[in-house]
Amino acid sequence: MSSPSATLTVWAASWLAGDTAPDDVIDALAEWAPMHLLGAADQQTAERHELDWPGVTASGVSALLRILRTENTDIRLVLPTAGDVRGLPVGTDFARAAISAGEGVQIGTTGEPGMGLVPVVEGPDVMRWTLYPIPAVAAHPGQCSLREAEYALRQAVREAADALGSLQTVATGTRGSDARALIAEAMQAQARHRWPAALSPRHLQVLDTADNVAAILDVAAAAATHRPPTAAAEYSREELLRRLWDVVRAARIASADSMSIRA
Template identity: 50%
Template structure:
């Protein structure tokens, strides 16, 4: 799983559909951090949810259960959705523009929107409070109308198969043109990255094709992470850095798009 927000979106969707238990969500989130806390992002949200409002507010020992309570209450309306967002600068599709949630989601490069599209709802963003604590900040935010993904599961799966080849080519090119020789075998580094992704489980209710897409996206991400790492890719000039960016950015964009399609397909299958 690529992020705490993706983990929570998939597992909360399975739980809301009656396919998973709260303990399953707890175990899935603990793969990211041993401790989770929850706080409001503003006074209005704090008053609405009875959660503390401060930069470091938390509910010691009850973070996950308080988080599930918010999710249950926010998605109780007919038509409510759980929607993962993975924004990056230059691509903020799916975010409610001009909101605190949008600004913080761009900085975190992840978040979750909960509620009925076109109405006021809730946003969640995980932020590291320390190396052992992941704090989930809750925002009151408009829920944009559902964006059209423009991509089916079949198209996303094909795109990821193509991306594996393209990422391997990019890795080879960057290693060939880099200054000096790498001390480690890229294949071993890729396997180590994949092992880190493999720590995160999926619910049994996730569609098989969606799981294949997420697994392949993790494979591509592992290759790209190794490709960007020193000394395998060590650009020594602005032009070299630009060449690396132009080579890898489209692949990262493809990964993000495929992950969103797969996670949202999983969430829909649970309703």
């Protein structure tokens, strides 16, 4: 699982569809932190959803499930990044918080008032979710289908590998670690996050491929022993990596959307 927001989106959608028990959602989120807190961004939101104000509700996951059951509407994963904020309600506190965190969950029907959730790590064992009011839920950004995401991910990996292999590089002088071991460690950390049993083999294939590519990109960035010799070559490399990250994000969102968008 790539993020707490993805965990909540997919597991909550499975629960609302009747395929998963509430305890399964709680257990899935516990992999990110044993304690989850839920707070409201303002007093009106707290009163509407019976949350503590001021302060936070300690039984955060249970409160989240209660709110989602009451609303019983679309749940959408958002993974904004610099230069790409599609799917966010512009000018809202939720949008600003989601951009800062790089993730969030949007809840509600397009064009109508809704809610947004953003998680933030507050300590080694604590994650805090903040509930934001959304005046009008943003329209779906038109992400690709799961089949298209699978094809785009495979195509991007091949093209990026060829392009990166053709770039000239020079040694940085730093001693590199075992890249394969680092990637294996990253994948092992991802593997502890379970997916609902209702996910199709295609869902799992797309998500596993996206996680594998993300692990490779993270290791490449953290343990690089070579670099491009010129600013132009460095720019080309960064553009290639950015496009690959974009495909990874699109694949993750497509997987979550195909489960969580309710008609």
